[in-house]
Amino acid sequence: MTSGFQCAGCGEWNETVVDISAGMRQSYVEDCQVCCKPNILEVTWDMSAGEYTIRAELE
Numbered sequence: 643m644t645s646g647f648q649c650a651g652c653g654e655w656n657e658t659v660v661d662i663s664a665g666m667r668q669s670y671v672e673d674c675q676v677c678c679k680p681n682i683l684e685v686t687w688d689m690s691a692g693e694y695t696i697r698a699e700l701e
Contacts, residue, residue: 647672647696651679660685660694671701 646657654676660668666687671680680701688695 643694645685645694645696647681647683647698649674649677649679650681650698650700652677656681658683658696660696 643660643662644657645660646655648655651674654674656672656675658672668685669683670685671682673680681698682701684697684699686695686697687693
């Protein structure tokens with residue numbers, strides 16, 4: 643499932659693919675596609691919206 647996050651370093655929007663088989667709560671590191679800084683992504687399934695929400699912070 644495609645989703646996105648705002649880089650905690652440069653503020654640019656990044657698109658990513660969430661592995662839905664990994665569950666409703668996930669945490670992993672992904673580099674920003676613009677500034678290459680590693681972001682820790684906290685991925686949570688939002689039942690009311692029917693989509694994943696992603697919170698990013700720098701590693």
